[in-house]
Amino acid sequence: MPAPLRIAIPIHSFEPGGVERVALNLASAWRAAGHDVRVVLGRDEGADRSRAPRDLDYWSLPSRISTAAFETLWMMWCLFRYLRREDTDVVFCAGNTYAVVCVVMRLLLRRRCPPVLVKISNDLYRCDLPPGYRHLYHLWLKVQRAMLDRFVALAEPMNREIVETLGITPDRVVTICDPALTAERFAKLSGIPREQAAPLHRGLRFLAVGRLARQKNLPLLIRAFAGGSHASDTLTIVGDGAERGKLEALVAALAMQDRITFAGHVVDPDPFYRRADFLLMSSHYEGVPAVAIEAIAAGLPVIATDCSSSMKTLLGHGSRGVLVPVGDVSALAAAIGKAGRIPRLDAASRSYAETFTIECAARKYLAAMRSLAARPRQEPGSITRRAAASVASGVPPASTRCQSDKSPSA
Numbered sequence: 001m002p003a004p005l006r007i008a009i010p011i012h013s014f015e016p017g018g019v020e021r022v023a024l025n026l027a028s029a030w031r032a033a034g035h036d037v038r039v040v041l042g043r044d045e046g047a048d049r050s051r052a053p054r055d056l057d058y059w060s061l062p063s064r065i066s067t068a069a070f071e072t073l074w075m076m077w078c079l080f081r082y083l084r085r086e087d088t089d090v091v092f093c094a095g096n097t098y099a100v101v102c103v104v105m106r107l108l109l110r111r112r113c114p115p116v117l118v119k120i121s122n123d124l125y126r127c128d129l130p131p132g133y134r135h136l137y138h139l140w141l142k143v144q145r146a147m148l149d150r151f152v153a154l155a156e157p158m159n160r161e162i163v164e165t166l167g168i169t170p171d172r173v174v175t176i177c178d179p180a181l182t183a184e185r186f187a188k189l190s191g192i193p194r195e196q197a198a199p200l201h202r203g204l205r206f207l208a209v210g211r212l213a214r215q216k217n218l219p220l221l222i223r224a225f226a227g228g229s230h231a232s233d234t235l236t237i238v239g240d241g242a243e244r245g246k247l248e249a250l251v252a253a254l255a256m257q258d259r260i261t262f263a264g265h266v267v268d269p270d271p272f273y274r275r276a277d278f279l280l281m282s283s284h285y286e287g288v289p290a291v292a293i294e295a296i297a298a299g300l301p302v303i304a305t306d307c308s309s310s311m312k313t314l315l316g317h318g319s320r321g322v323l324v325p326v327g328d329v330s331a332l333a334a335a336i337g338k339a340g341r342i343p344r345l346d347a348a349s350r351s352y353a354e355t356f357t358i359e360c361a362a363r364k365y366l367a368a369m370r371s372l373a374a375r376p377r378q379e380p381g382s383i384t385r386r387a388a389a390s391v392a393s394g395v396p397p398a399s400t401r402c403q404s405d406k407s408p409s410a
Helices: 018-032 068-085 096-112 131-147 156-166 183-190 218-228 244-253 270-274 290-297 329-337 347-356 358-373 380-392
Strands: 006-011 036-041 057-059 090-093 116-119 150-153 173-175 205-209 234-238 260-264 278-281 302-305 321-324
Touching (some): 006 018, 006 096, 018 036, 018 290, 036 068, 068 096, 090 096, 090 358, 096 116, 096 131, 116 358, 131 156, 150 358, 183 270, 183 290, 183 347, 205 270, 205 290, 218 234, 218 244, 218 278, 278 290, 290 302, 302 329, 321 329
Parallel strands (some): 006 036, 006 090, 116 150, 205 234, 205 278, 234 260, 278 302, 302 321
């Protein structure tokens, strides 16, 4: 029987976030399978602290002051200290935003750095960036290509995107569906009875779920709802974040306070799915968004921007929802206005979400990590030489998905 794997997972904190929630659920599944899993934290705090799996080992260095203002740097220091002290077979990088942490570990630890498995959680083309920034971003991707070992795509279209954008061989990418749900949660969501609207409410009930952050482009969603919805339609926005004040001011300026509600951060979003008819998404970019999977499991069609190479597949090429161009407020407004014509999801459509369970993905991740752990570690000099050569090789041509060099308006 193979020896248990020793896995380290860096995360910022317990603040709400889909990447972190999935990482902790995977870690719990790996721990249940008998592996040694440590979650290395930048800050042992956050709104979702009470929801974090209690069967995991959380590791952080003590600090006399709050690390909230520099939690990423503190997480790097904690991970560096942990990897120096503890034998580790593989580091799991839970999403794109954590890639810089793992690159720094490779530079600091060199050959002592364990192999790194990176989950690509967001779109790599980043059409939302201005051309100059996009050029620098693609150089950064070249550094990742040289410094990191293997990449996880969340869908087959993303697999092709990673190979094309990073310029790597297909054997360095493995496709594993995003584990957004446990089997228990899928059963709960798919069994949710639709809650009928009150007799006086004849309109449609739209729902948006996620962090109130620039990536989600919620100003566009609010303007599209104001321009395309019918007078009796409502929108509930579940989530919190730095942009809440600006968004509430926009709702007030549009005189939509009676039809758009901010629910804030909630521990259990399932009741909101039960009371909704459609999920709305307006993101600049995503990977395979967990909220869309949750909505499909609950029977809600999704109206979204085409913010990822995986979205067409996720929405069944139109059978589970509607896609509009990123940043196109008129197209999103038109889709909202025609939402009443979109059929509700049947049992077969809802069952598609069952392919995104933790239980299925955890086994595939373990196989990928075991393969990585068996490889010899790189010689110190080869790492920086390969990084320099990778950057010097240039930037790949822009994707045909980036039709314009203009950044979408927020």
